[in-house]
Amino acid sequence: MAARVVDLRADTVTKPTEAMRAAMAAADVGDDVRDGDPTVRRFEAEMAALMGKEAALFVPSGTMANLVSVLTHCDVRGSEVILGDDSHIHLYENGGIATIGGVHPRPVRSNPDGTMDIDRIVAAIRSPDGVIYYPTTRLICLENTHVNSGGRCLSVEYTDKVGEIARSRGLKLHLDGARIFNASVALGVPVDRLVKAADSVSVCLSKGLGAPVGSVIVGSKAFIDKAKFLRKTLGGGMRQVGVLCAAAHVAVRDTVGKLADDHRRAKSLAEGLNKIEQFTVDSASVETNMVFFDIVDSRISSYKLCQILEKRNVLANPRSLKSVRVVLHYHISDSDVQYALTCFEKAVEELLMGDTESEHLADGATKNSYGY
Structure with missing residues (x-):
């Protein structure tokens, strides 16, 4: 008998269940880059509906999900994104938004509960008054749950408020929702309501949900169409990836509860x-x-x-x-x-x-x- 191991390092150590492995073995697959994989299409449609958005896109990792999302919103080099100074995108994703996308990060101090003060967000937005010295603010990023705050949840009221600020200033809101289902369960708020104010959301499938690989991005159809091109550019176009989406479907179905x-x-x-x-x-x-x-x-x-x-x-x-x-x-x-x-x-x-x-x-x- 194997020695008992209690691995508390992260929820990324989860392994697929037997039901996930069986679904992978039985998955109906195709060339997702060329013609579309039928299992991927079904899963993306299910995730879009679950999150209350028009469309979804499966990608290999959460880092790619956030990178694709930021670059899709900030499609002009020299754009600026407002995000927490203690956020995952800012600290743990190799600076990809800047090094690959030419997007300037504008960090705002993160509070112990994972929020940024509303007035600090507003103050960080560059005024579009013709001043030529500054980058152009195009995006605000939030993180729910917030990993460096110990998995704290952003409330629907807070997310809505930031969404209102973004819309009133002509900006977009991206939500790094790697553990958004944890937030939904903890707050007792349906996940589609929790992310309603966001223009895009990234959702990790391989952390607490236990799928072996992958994240999904959700947003408008126009946003996802653009994101699909960026996914290919970054090397994220995969072929018979239905074997992964089959496991992800089971993970969402069986593990959220x-x-x-x-x-x-x-x-x-x-x-x-x-x-x-x-x-x-x-x-x-x-x-x-x-x-x-x-x-x-x-x-x-x-x-x-x-x-x-x-x-x-x-x-x-x-x-x-x-x-x-x-x-x-x-x-x-x-x-x-x-x-x-x-x-x-x-x-x-x-x-x-x-x-x-x-x-x-x-x-x-x-x-x-x-x-x-």
Whole structure:
């Protein structure tokens, strides 16, 4: 029997279910670039309808989904996009909008809840008064859920307000909705209503939903027609890709309803971590499937903690010297949560015991455990 592994590093580690694998094997396929793949067409139509938009486009990754979306809206080099300084597009997508698209990022300070202050967004819009020194603002980007805020949700009211600002200034609104279904479930708002104000939305299928590959972009038919050309330019045109969309269809059908369990387990994990004296969690910030916690004991670093956890087959991500991120997904059970909490407690005990022992080491002696 394989050793028990509780992988809390990310929801990108999810693997396709047997139902997804069966759907992949049975998928009706065609050349999606040349003639269109029938399974892809059906899936794109389903996703467009689900999100309340006219059309959809399947792409290999979330990074490509955001890049294609931004470049489609900002089709003149030197355009500018307003986005959070702590957003995924700004920090974790290789600067693609600038290096590939010639789009200038205009970062606005992100709040702890993932929002940007409305007045800061308004102030960041370049006035179209003929001043020749500035880039031209064409787009605002939001992120829901917001990964660097611990999976916090943007409310429908906030998204609507930003959409109103964009429309009133002749701008477009793109929503990085990699985990938009998590937000929909957590807020109790239908996903089409949650994204109504957005001109385009990117949705990841391979994170908590568990499909093996892919994201989808939704928007107007005219927008998607332009995006399809950019997808090809960026190398995202694929052939018999129905095998992937078949799995994605099952993921949306079967997994969205399980996201509430991920959220419940995240809250349970947060409560347990808060009971460990050396940790602190802002429980109010645990809205979806992510838990960020801080280490308040000066003797413990996140890196040492995660090293010891890994020896017990519990995997977590250090965010900084004193902060750790854990992410729940459908591979994590209630018993996995309890096992992880036990391992966290034992890891802390081991680290504190090791620190006490180090004070009594003779001159010239070395510690040989865990490399520290």
